[in-house]
């Protein structure tokens with residue numbers, strides 16, 4: 156059993172804290188957001204993530220995890236402290252490291268004995284060392300003599316699948332520069348070594364770079380297939396068959412080859428821009444990634460343009476799915492926001508919107524603009540009633556399962572924009588729908 160402190164209870168910090176406590180460790184989770192902590196203490200998850208409430212309840216009951224806003228208590232608790240706070244994007248596309256540096260300052264203020272400080276947030280190369288410098292300076296200001304080590308342990312979980320990804324990682328990356336940190340981190344992660352998950356030991360700088368390179372490559376892969384899809388539409392080919400055949404090549408793999416309305420979320424858009432800026436600062440050019448960012452912006456716009464092209468004088472459109480992907484309530488950089496803003500800005504469309512989890516988050520993200528054109532609906536069928544077309548923006552399972560005969564009766568005209576290719580074109584056309592997929 157290791158005494159662990161996790162700072163930040165967002166998607167990463169909450170899942171990591173619960174994961175570590177589920178392994179039998181003694182965990183304290185710290186956040187500055189009192190509302191989040193109050194919920195967690197009462198067994199309520201502040202985010203929608205499948206399986207999280209059960210994991211929370213199990214570990215609270217076992218008294219293996221404590222949630223607090225008390226910085227001194229939390230920082231004194233752990234022999235290992237994980238930093239999991241947000242690193243959002245600045246207006247210039249850089250990384251805002253204020254939260255990370257605030258945490259470094261807090262650690263320096265309250266650290267009371269040797270500890271290992273592990274950064275899990277996604278940060279530019281060199282940030283972990285800077286965290287170390289801030290902690291050291293703060294300790295010196297206190298005229299104290301306390302030793303600590305720094306490590307980097309990037310996180311690769313996906314929202315909507317966060318718990319599964321945490322417990323079944325493809326690999327663990329441990330960036331350290333001393334043997335003691337490695338021994339202690341191995342104690343936490345030995346559960347994965349037993350199940351033969353690769354544990355990659357590397358330098359701190361390489362670990363920081365691995366995270367950005369991975370996200371950038373995945374964003375590139377999605378963008379590549381999106382562009383192939385756009386070309387397939389022009390030449391009369393079927394991108395699903397193209398992707399499937401490409402994916403059979405073991406060197407390519409079928410994963411992350413699903414075309415759609417562009418990648419969104421709190422990470423790919425921010426991390427790709429950050430890496431381009433990091434490269435610029437170091438006198439390097441990432442021309443592929445620069446193109447990926449532009450191509451993704453184009454892809455996000457393409458979806459609304461397809462609707463406007465089909466309905467040049469406007470109409471009522473049911474928009475299904477607002478979260479940036481299924482099984483999350485996160486709408487950060489969601490393609491749905493772009494589609495809603497563009498269609499609403501024409502003044503020609505009434506938008507009936509629905510998402511199983513992300514309605515409030517979408518309302519907050521759009522407020523106060525565009526609201527007069529938006530009707531917030533409580534089900535997919537309510538949104539579709541008397542609409543001139545339906546657009547699937549996020550592939551929630553409940554949309555895949557819709558009764559298409561009933562849907563056809565509800566719609567004014569049976570037009571479907573399937574931006575996630577959840578239906579088969581042939582099936583829908585044989586039911587009498589006018590069908591627009593992506594790349595088919």
Ligand SMILES: NC(=O)C1=CN([C@@H]2O[C@H](COP(=O)(O)OP(=O)(O)OC[C@H]3O[C@@H](n4cnc5c(N)ncnc54)[C@H](O)[C@@H]3O)[C@@H](O)[C@H]2O)C=CC1
Pocket residue numbers: 162163164165166167168185186187188191239240241242254257258275276277278310311312313314421422
């Ligand atoms: N969301 C995801 O799926 C993944 C995110 N990441 C990275 O992990 C980091 C965290 O991301 P999320 O969990 O999504 O962020 P988030 O925004 O959901 O949560 C961050 C939490 O940190 C708290 N916080 C901020 N300052 C604090 C302080 N001084 N002391 C204590 N708590 C503080 C906030 O109140 C918030 O609850 C980011 O760098 C992100 O890029 C990495 C892998 C996956």
Ligand SMILES: O=C(O)[C@H]1O[C@H](OP(=O)(O)OP(=O)(O)OC[C@H]2O[C@@H](n3ccc(=O)[nH]c3=O)[C@H](O)[C@@H]2O)[C@H](O)[C@@H](O)[C@@H]1O
Pocket residue numbers: 277310311312313314315370373377410411412413414415416417418419420421422423479480
């Ligand atoms: O650093 C992070 O925060 C995380 O970013 C992504 O995870 P996430 O953003 O939660 O979700 P993804 O499943 O990667 O999807 C991102 C976006 O790409 C889109 N996407 C994904 C796959 C695909 O084939 N096609 C596609 O359009 C999704 O719809 C979504 O908008 C990575 O997959 C995680 O490994 C990483 O830890």
